[in-house]
Amino acid sequence: MTAQPSSADIVAFADLDDTLFQTLRKLPGADPTTLTPATVNTQGEPHSYCTPAQSALLEWLGGRGVTLIPVTGRDLTALGRVTLPFFSWRVADHGLSILDPAGQLDPVWASQVAAALQDLQPALSEGHSLMTEWAAAAGCRVTRHQAAGLPFMTVVKHPAADPEPLWALRQQWAQWLDHHPNSPSLHIIGNANNLSLLPRTLGKRAAVEYLRTQHLAHARLTLGLGDSVSDLGFMAACDFALTPQHGQLLRAVLAADLPQQ
Numbered sequence: 709m710t711a712q713p714s715s716a717d718i719v720a721f722a723d724l725d726d727t728l729f730q731t732l733r734k735l736p737g738a739d740p741t742t743l744t745p746a747t748v749n750t751q752g753e754p755h756s757y758c759t760p761a762q763s764a765l766l767e768w769l770g771g772r773g774v775t776l777i778p779v780t781g782r783d784l785t786a787l788g789r790v791t792l793p794f795f796s797w798r799v800a801d802h803g804l805s806i807l808d809p810a811g812q813l814d815p816v817w818a819s820q821v822a823a824a825l826q827d828l829q830p831a832l833s834e835g836h837s838l839m840t841e842w843a844a845a846a847g848c849r850v851t852r853h854q855a856a857g858l859p860f861m862t863v864v865k866h867p868a869a870d871p872e873p874l875w876a877l878r879q880q881w882a883q884w885l886d887h888h889p890n891s892p893s894l895h896i897i898g899n900a901n902n903l904s905l906l907p908r909t910l911g912k913r914a915a916v917e918y919l920r921t922q923h924l925a926h927a928r929l930t931l932g933l934g935d936s937v938s939d940l941g942f943m944a945a946c947d948f949a950l951t952p953q954h955g956q957l958l959r960a961v962l963a964a965d966l967p968q969q
């Protein structure tokens with residue numbers, strides 16, 4: 709991958725999974741001949757795909773004058789399994805890791821993250837221990853993830869992707885967090901397949917704001933692309949926001965039947 713100077717006027721910050729591509733499970737009835745592979749699994753086989761509309765969007769975002777910056781919850785290894793070309797900055801680990809155009813971790817961001825994570829370690833560890841106990845009783849699997857050399861996120865998954873036990877576990881975690889002194893600094897995010905506890909204050913939004921002010925101040929227009937409610941923060945930090953038709957975010961907004969005021 710060749711690094712290009714990021715001199716583009718338009719910068720697009722884009723979530724990846726379920727925004728720019730998704731697995732076949734999320735594409736029932738799609739004609740496989742119209743799909744373009746976008747990621748591989750750990751065995752190197754195609755795993756997620758772009759629809760024709762997503763391919764057209766990517767073509768446009770890959771054009772002259774636009775810099776495309778992924779903003780993903782994937783860790784650096786999983787980001788490496790995305791086969792789309794990225795030439796500029798990359799945000800991984802839900803915002804906690806920022807790679808420069810040459811693929812090196814941004815040291816300034818990494819040291820800010822490490823300092824903030826130090827303070828949150830007791831709360832993160834407590835949340836992790838509690839969930840490990842609850843999840844075992846509910847038949848769910850718990851993993852812990854690191855960024856800047858420190859644990860930052862606990863992820864819970866159900867082996868059969870059953871949303872009901874995950875929802876019950878989410879309630880338990882939320883109740884604990886509501887009464888915790890670090891409550892404003894942490895949050896729980898999730899979808900039908902998984903549930904995560906991670907820092908709120910170091911997320912995708914903070915990473916996008918850091919890049920905008922420190923490295924991309926020349927941008928005349930910034931776009932935020934995301935499918936999930938948890939993407940809203942960074943999308944709101946951009947000039948315009950773009951969200952896919954069947955994504956969690958649009959479904960939530962439509963279901964809320966918001967009053968016009």
Ligand SMILES: [Mg+2]
Nearest residue numbers: 723725726935
């Ligand atoms: Mg997504």
